Amino acid sequence: MTTVISLADVCRIFPTEPPVHALSDVTLEVPPKDYLAIVGPSGSGKSTLLNTLGLLDRPTGGSYRLDGVETTDLSDGERTALRGSRIGFVFQSFHLLATRTVEENVMLAELYRKHDRRRRRKRALDALDRVGMGHRVGFTPDRLSGGERQRVAIARAIGGDPALLLCDEPTGNLDSDNTASVLDLFDELREQGLTIVVITHDDVVSGRADRVVRINDGRLT
Amino acid sequence: MRRGPGKPRLDVRDLCGEALAGVLARPVRSALTTLGTVLGIATLVVTIGVAATAGNQIVGRFDALIATSVTVEVPEQTWGERVSVGWDAPEELARLRGVVSSAAMATSRKTANLTVSANAIVDPTRVTDQTLEVVSATVGLPEAARGAIVDGRFYDEGHITRRDRVVVLGDQAAKLLGIATTANAPAVFIGDRAYTVIGILGRIGREPGLATAVIVPPSVGRADFDLKEVSRVLINTSLGAAGLIAEQAPQALSPNNPTGLQVTSPPSPTRARDGVQSDVNTLFLILGLVSLVVGGVGIANVTLVTVMERIGEIGLRRALGAARRHIAAQFLLESTMIGLIGGVIGASLGIVAVVGISAANEWTPVLDTRLALAAPVAGALVGLLAGLYPSIRAARMEPVEALRSGT
Ligand SMILES: Nc1ncnc2c1ncn2[C@@H]1O[C@H](COP(=O)(O)OP(=O)(O)OP(=O)(O)O)[C@@H](O)[C@H]1O
Ligand SMILES: [Mg+2]
Numbered sequence: 001m002t003t004v005i006s007l008a009d010v011c012r013i014f015p016t017e018p019p020v021h022a023l024s025d026v027t028l029e030v031p032p033k034d035y036l037a038i039v040g041p042s043g044s045g046k047s048t049l050l051n052t053l054g055l056l057d058r059p060t061g062g063s064y065r066l067d068g069v070e071t072t073d074l075s076d077g078e079r080t081a082l083r084g085s086r087i088g089f090v091f092q093s094f095h096l097l098a099t100r101t102v103e104e105n106v107m108l109a110e111l112y113r114k115h116d117r118r119r120r121r122k123r124a125l126d127a128l129d130r131v132g133m134g135h136r137v138g139f140t141p142d143r144l145s146g147g148e149r150q151r152v153a154i155a156r157a158i159g160g161d162p163a164l165l166l167c168d169e170p171t172g173n174l175d176s177d178n179t180a181s182v183l184d185l186f187d188e189l190r191e192q193g194l195t196i197v198v199i200t201h202d203d204v205v206s207g208r209a210d211r212v213v214r215i216n217d218g219r220l221t
Numbered sequence: 222m223r224r225g226p227g228k229p230r231l232d233v234r235d236l237c238g239e240a241l242a243g244v245l246a247r248p249v250r251s252a253l254t255t256l257g258t259v260l261g262i263a264t265l266v267v268t269i270g271v272a273a274t275a276g277n278q279i280v281g282r283f284d285a286l287i288a289t290s291v292t293v294e295v296p297e298q299t300w301g302e303r304v305s306v307g308w309d310a311p312e313e314l315a316r317l318r319g320v321v322s323s324a325a326m327a328t329s330r331k332t333a334n335l336t337v338s339a340n341a342i343v344d345p346t347r348v349t350d351q352t353l354e355v356v357s358a359t360v361g362l363p364e365a366a367r368g369a370i371v372d373g374r375f376y377d378e379g380h381i382t383r384r385d386r387v388v389v390l391g392d393q394a395a396k397l398l399g400i401a402t403t404a405n406a407p408a409v410f411i412g413d414r415a416y417t418v419i420g421i422l423g424r425i426g427r428e429p430g431l432a433t434a435v436i437v438p439p440s441v442g443r444a445d446f447d448l449k450e451v452s453r454v455l456i457n458t459s460l461g462a463a464g465l466i467a468e469q470a471p472q473a474l475s476p477n478n479p480t481g482l483q484v485t486s487p488p489s490p491t492r493a494r495d496g497v498q499s500d501v502n503t504l505f506l507i508l509g510l511v512s513l514v515v516g517g518v519g520i521a522n523v524t525l526v527t528v529m530e531r532i533g534e535i536g537l538r539r540a541l542g543a544a545r546r547h548i549a550a551q552f553l554l555e556s557t558m559i560g561l562i563g564g565v566i567g568a569s570l571g572i573v574a575v576v577g578i579s580a581a582n583e584w585t586p587v588l589d590t591r592l593a594l595a596a597p598v599a600g601a602l603v604g605l606l607a608g609l610y611p612s613i614r615a616a617r618m619e620p621v622e623a624l625r626s627g628t
Contacts, residue, residue: 056540056620077544081229084542091624095537099246111239112229112542160541 002068004164004195005030005053010062012048012218022048023059024218032163035186035196037209045218046199047168053197054166055083067163084112088157092169094149096141102128102152103137109159127159128152131185147178154185158194165189167198171205183208231547240554243527244562251559254523257516258563258600259570264509266571266596267578272502274579274587289321290427291467293454293474294483304481306451306474308439311361313473314454319462324365324455326358326428327439327448335446337435338410339398351397354434355411357442365455367426373403374420376438384440388416391432392423409435414445428455513603516563520607524556528615535615536623549616556608557601564600568593 005028012023022045030036040046051057052064055071058079064071067086071079088109096105106124128134131151141149150170157165167186171179183205190196198205206212214221244251295306307313310325332355362368363375372395376387388409390400400407400418408415416437425431442448454474458466467486471479528535535548572588579586 051621054540056624077229080539080542080544083540084229089540093533095533095540095624097534097537100242104242108538108541111235112231112538112544112547117232117234156541 002032003029003065004032004034004067005197006063006065006068007053008063010052010059010064012045012052012057013060021218023052026062026215026218026220028213028220030195030197032195033190033193035190035208035210036198037206037212038197038199038215039201039206039212040215042201044215046215048218049215050166050168050197050199053164054087054089055079084160086163088160088162088165090150090153090157090165090167090170092172094141094153094173096149096153096156098141100140101137102133102139102141102144105141105152106156106159109156113160124155124159127155130158130188131155132181145178146174147181150174150178150182151185154182154189158189163195165194165196167196169199169201171200171202176204179204229542229544229547231543231550236547236550236554239551240558243551243555244558247527250523250527251562254520254559255516255563255566257512257519258560258603259516259567261509261511261513261516261603262564262567262596262600263571263574264505264512265599266568266592267574268502268505268509269592270571270575270586270588271578273589273592274575274584275582289458289460289463290486291456291458291463291470292427292485293456293470294485295450295452295454296481296483297452304475304478306454306482308359308451310451310454310474311359311365314456314470317466317469317473319458319466321457321459322361322364323457324359324361325439325451326356326362326453326455327442327450328354328356328452329446329448332356332446332448335411335435337394337398339400339407351394353394353397354430355437355442355446355448356431356434357437357439357446357448359439362431362436362455363422365457366422366428366431367424367457368422368431369424370420371423372401372421373418375422376419380419381438381440384444385438386414386416386441386445387419387438388441389420389422389436390418391425391434391436392421393432394435395421397433411435411445416441513599517560517603517607520556520559520604521610524552524559524608524611525614527555528552528611531615532618532623532626535618536620536625539618539620540624545616548618549612552612552615553605553608556611557604560604560607561597561601563604564597567600568596571596 007026007028010023010026011021014020014022026049038046038049048057052059055066059072066082069082071082074082103121103124106127107120110120110123125134125137128137131154133148133151133155136144136148141152144152171182174182179202186196187208198209200206295304306325308325311323314320314323334352335355336350337353338350360375360377363370371392375389380387390398398409403418403420407418409418422431422436437446456466456470463486467484471482471484475482538548572593575588576586
């Protein structure tokens with residue numbers, strides 16, 4: 001099978017004064033079903049790397065192949081389409097819509113991709129069952145605990161049936177119990193065939209991963 | 222595993238659902254945002270609706286004929302000061318500005334029902350005796366009665382001075398008498414005298430009684446029918462002059478005793494009221510348009526605030542695969558919906574107001590269905606225009622920035 005992520009000499013320079021070299025010559029391979037943790041001090045470029053992997057940001061140099069497709073010369077619209085169809089995101093701050101129910105939040109995952117609308121609700125409920133949130137479908141996010149919110153966010157991320165799950169500090173706002181339940185969930189998802197990349201400060205999180213890479217000043221070490 | 226990305230697509234129903242959810246997420250704010258549009262559309266609908274309704278009433282009542290007709294009646298002499306109007310009344314009136322035409326007539330109770338028969342030679346088998354009224358009138362009668370000579374001619378000053386026994390028949394009278402044409406100079410008999418019919422007067426606009434009358438020159442009237450005194454003067458004025466002429470005519474006709482005359486003039490100065498109304502209409506139209514613009518600016522403002530509040534949501538949607546156009550479409554549709562809701566509410570309020578105003582004035586409300594349909598569309602258009610800038614702002618946002626700054 002093709003490597004899911006293949007970075008070669010990727011650079012990201014922010015054109016500020018002076019320019020910030022957030023990523024310098026990053027080379028990284030992530031095979032399918034890998035569970036990779038990226039650790040590093042604050043300001044080292046972890047989020048920039050994840051945004052690049054998630055096609056939210058464009059590298060200023062180097063090559064990034066996702067599922068074998070060279071992404072650096074794709075148009076904005078093509079990158080959006082690829083992102084929508086291949087990648088699920090889990091953010092530290094959840095990014096749930098406060099005025100919509102748990103179920104509606106998960107259903108957003110398919111809004112911009114699949115078009116079998118009839119079974120969308122069913123698939124959303126399945127995703128919520130997978131993260132153990134099947135009993136809270138009608139709630140709004142403000143009535144959930146932090147761990148529950150993050151599990152809903154993970155349900156939304158996997159609801160779009162991605163090949164790659166990118167998580168930026170997914171447990172940053174959670175206590176140890178909630179962190180443990182999210183990590184158990186990642187283990188399960190990986191067994192189901194997902195490729196997972198997690199950014200973290202937390203040794204507990206990086207300890208559960210297959211591989212850990214360190215980033216310092218934009219360079220992998 | 223390699224799969225082309227394909228174009229990100231968004232089902233129209235999903236787009237509408239998301240936009241509706243966005244509008245309903247902050248119901249109070251959305252309701253307040255519609256207010257400007259509601260006011261603007263309601264004002265426009267009321268102004269246009271009331272103008273159409275009132276215009277219809279004025280058209281119904283407004284009649285150029287009535288508005289320019291003045292009739293002066295000379296009361297029959299019973300007691301007190303003698304009032305009389307000379308047969309030269311048309312000449313006197315011609316001096317007044319605004320008089321278009323006039324004629325003096327004489328009628329009397331004695332001449333109201335005279336037996337008139339047509340020349341037996343015309344059609345011997347017919348019973349041609351008819352009971353008709355004989356009136357005498359000055360030469361300007363056809364014009365003054367807003368009629369037209371449909372056959373032959375009307376008599377002139379020559380006939381009057383020569384005291385020719387000529388008559389002109391009203392068109393109904395001619396029909397009753399079986400006279401279709403004056404080409405072979407038919408005669409009618411009144412009493413034992415014969416009169417030559419020289420013309421037929423038809424299409425009479427005022428004084429409908431003339432249609433069944435036998436009209437004779439004043440000289441003949443005086444000599445044969447005892448019609449000595451002018452009993453009525455018909456005056457036609459130019460538009461707008463009727464009120465003034467109604468005041469001046471008695472003085473001109475009877476300088477010694479002007480108050481002894483009865484003047485009938487059009488009920489009210491309609492035109493003046495129209496003028497005032499159209500000024501008010503323009504004012505309200507401008508007011509409606511201004512509130513609509515203010516409403517649009519309000520929608521633009523609130524949508525912009527909404528976009529800024531929802532930066533995180535925009536970032537999330539981009540991360541989920543939404544293209545820039547999907548983001549733009551959603552916010553544009555939200556502001557259009559707000560405008561549409563404002564338009565629907567405004568149009569409904571406006572229609573209710575038009576019906577209420579009509580009921581209070583006992584008018585029949587005139588509601589143009591095109592107006593009722595166009596008003597919500599106008600509201601939606603205001604919302605669409607107002608949403609353009611905010612939605613472009615939303616679409617331009619970079620997903621990374623949006624995710625970073627939003628929560
Ligand atoms: N838009 C930007 N313009 C200029 N500099 C930026 C921009 N975004 C990030 N940087 C800089 O790039 C560097 C890496 O930032 P990044 O957000 O990737 O750090 P991080 O490793 O995620 O840190 P943290 O652990 O605190 O989240 C930082 O020095 C940051 O100041
Ligand atoms: Mg970070």
